[in-house]
Amino acid sequence: MAAKSKRQQMVDLAVLAPLDWIDERTAFVRGTKWFLFRNVPRDISWGQTLGSAALTAFIVQTLTGAILALYYKPSAAIDPVTGKPVAYSSIEAITDELTLGWLVRGMHRWGASVFIILLFLHMGRVFLFGAYKYPRELNWITGVLILALGMLMGFTGYLLPWDQTAYWATVVGINLNGTAPFAGPWLAQFLATGPEIGTNTLPLYYGLHMLLLPGALIALIFVHIYLVTRLGVASPPWSTEAAGRERPAAVPPAGTRAGLVRGSGGD
Amino acid sequence: MSDTGHDTPHVPGPSLWPIAFAIGVACLLLGLVISWIVAAVGAAIAVVAGFLWARDVTHDVRGEVPSIEPETRTVGDSASTGAIAAVPVDRPLPAYTRSRFLEASTLGVGAAIGAIVTLPVVGFMVLPAFTDVEEDEADLGPIENFPESEYVIASYLSNPSAGEVTRRTAFVRNNGQTDAGEPSFTILYSRCVHLGCPVQPNGPIDEEARQELENGVELRPVLAQSFGCPCHGGLYDAEGNRQAGPPVRSMDRYTFSIRNGRLVLGELYAVGNVSGTGASAQISRYPWSVPGTHVDGVEAWLYPIVPSQVTG
Numbered sequence A: 001m002a003a004k005s006k007r008q009q010m011v012d013l014a015v016l017a018p019l020d021w022i023d024e025r026t027a028f029v030r031g032t033k034w035f036l037f038r039n040v041p042r043d044i045s046w047g048q049t050l051g052s053a054a055l056t057a058f059i060v061q062t063l064t065g066a067i068l069a070l071y072y073k074p075s076a077a078i079d080p081v082t083g084k085p086v087a088y089s090s091i092e093a094i095t096d097e098l099t100l101g102w103l104v105r106g107m108h109r110w111g112a113s114v115f116i117i118l119l120f121l122h123m124g125r126v127f128l129f130g131a132y133k134y135p136r137e138l139n140w141i142t143g144v145l146i147l148a149l150g151m152l153m154g155f156t157g158y159l160l161p162w163d164q165t166a167y168w169a170t171v172v173g174i175n176l177n178g179t180a181p182f183a184g185p186w187l188a189q190f191l192a193t194g195p196e197i198g199t200n201t202l203p204l205y206y207g208l209h210m211l212l213l214p215g216a217l218i219a220l221i222f223v224h225i226y227l228v229t230r231l232g233v234a235s236p237p238w239s240t241e242a243a244g245r246e247r248p249a250a251v252p253p254a255g256t257r258a259g260l261v262r263g264s265g266g267d
Numbered sequence B: 001m002s003d004t005g006h007d008t009p010h011v012p013g014p015s016l017w018p019i020a021f022a023i024g025v026a027c028l029l030l031g032l033v034i035s036w037i038v039a040a041v042g043a044a045i046a047v048v049a050g051f052l053w054a055r056d057v058t059h060d061v062r063g064e065v066p067s068i069e070p071e072t073r074t075v076g077d078s079a080s081t082g083a084i085a086a087v088p089v090d091r092p093l094p095a096y097t098r099s100r101f102l103e104a105s106t107l108g109v110g111a112a113i114g115a116i117v118t119l120p121v122v123g124f125m126v127l128p129a130f131t132d133v134e135e136d137e138a139d140l141g142p143i144e145n146f147p148e149s150e151y152v153i154a155s156y157l158s159n160p161s162a163g164e165v166t167r168r169t170a171f172v173r174n175n176g177q178t179d180a181g182e183p184s185f186t187i188l189y190s191r192c193v194h195l196g197c198p199v200q201p202n203g204p205i206d207e208e209a210r211q212e213l214e215n216g217v218e219l220r221p222v223l224a225q226s227f228g229c230p231c232h233g234g235l236y237d238a239e240g241n242r243q244a245g246p247p248v249r250s251m252d253r254y255t256f257s258i259r260n261g262r263l264v265l266g267e268l269y270a271v272g273n274v275s276g277t278g279a280s281a282q283i284s285r286y287p288w289s290v291p292g293t294h295v296d297g298v299e300a301w302l303y304p305i306v307p308s309q310v311t312g
């Protein structure tokens, strides 16, 4: 190869050398390339983006939820100033008083439905394409768990505004669980923190909604996406090409063109 | 590399006594808290195990050198590759090496610690919903406030110190006296036995006659011969029997007592069916349970034990 241009040398020094330094110690760049620069079937379409869309919705929920958590107060006690329950008053304050609070709350509230709808669309796509078959069974199983936890997120989040809709919808939801055979009445009593909704119910739902369930969801999402990366995207059922087919050698591998790390490009 | 060199570290032979010694010490410490008998037993175990441990460790110093092979994973895994020529092939390899023992005990102890830490946490998360759930009796005030054969909507705080979240509503009808001369009340719990929505009396409420008593009790007479649920259209008659819609049993009822001329609500119970009316009603009574669960018929087999049977 010819001598490097001046510009090339500067890029080497400013970008590639530090990246190499990091990669040598952490394999971070190699890992990122393994994650992003994958072969995908040539005939994939918008249908395959639904999973990423659901992930984006989840990230939006996490960020807006974390902001709401800065101002929301999970207490059923009566606020002496407003004369209304503390939780309800804090939601009112978020919506009416905080600058752009209505926007963050609105994103979180509508985003919850968007997230669930995208999960179902994604699941439908996977089902119709038969993409749950060998070797992707565990993708399906972790996906089902994510859906279940996502619905639990919706159920526990719905109580938090502590208004009449929230309260009675949760009463009905708890009692629906209560009708399950054998364990139902026990489950209902756990969910209501006693025979009926009481002072502990709101903190329980808040803790589940913003700590336990998101933690479990994030862990499951990592497993799910690791498996997608490892196993690759399935070809559509009508595809005439073999799944996971290698790139033709004439096309330079994406890694060399991006050239993040010298020498590790054409894997 | 060969491990036959002179600088091979001297390792004492394997011994299980350190474990027994540790158990003894743990027992001794526990005994200091619980009782001196436990402490004494622990001390005895520790002394005996300590002695046996010392005997094991000093074994080769005291006499014949044991013929113990260095037990390493490499020996076990690569015995046949010839990499370690020093190991005679005809001798049987140790089936359970020291490293396998350490591996298993690390995993085992880790699992035990994990369980010891997790179980109380899970218990703390779940148990409060099932312990100390008894609700106070509610005093609804003098029985003169309940005119005969008329329903009164009574709302009260089942646990005043916990506040409004414990507000409940009951429909109270004074039935006069039974044939035996006992006072009789029909007291229905307003919660729908379909899925728990607030059942409403079908009739005009006499807001003029509304009364507020001490402790958050509120009374409002109503002209009602039936009750309806706003959520899914459940309909009940004046005795709380289901007439239409999805509810699976009759409305829950309260036991009651009359103390110093005041009506006091007791515990809730579930009702399969009511035949007859008012003071002469025959009520099939069951332990209280979640709305939506059957208390009689075959479907009740699906709910053999409900929490109220265990926790009262």
Ligand code: HEM
Binding pocket: A058, A061, A062, A063, A064, A065, A066, A068, A069, A072, A091, A105, A108, A109, A111, A112, A113, A115, A150, A153, A154, A157, A158, A159, A160, A161, A209, A210, A214
């Ligand atoms: C899968 C993701 C999530 C779903 C489906 C979800 C769902 C919901 C729903 C339905 C509500 C009621 C919204 C309302 O009435 O305004 C809510 C409220 C809330 N959520 Fe989430 N949520 C998710 C993630 C999170 C996360 C990650 C956090 C915090 C770290 C969070 C914190 C909150 C808070 C503080 C509220 C109360 C404020 C409010 O009601 O506007 N959420 N959530």
Ligand code: FES
Binding pocket: B192, B193, B194, B195, B196, B197, B229, B230, B231, B232, B233, B234, B245, B246, B247
């Ligand atoms: S909750 Fe009353 S009819 Fe469904």
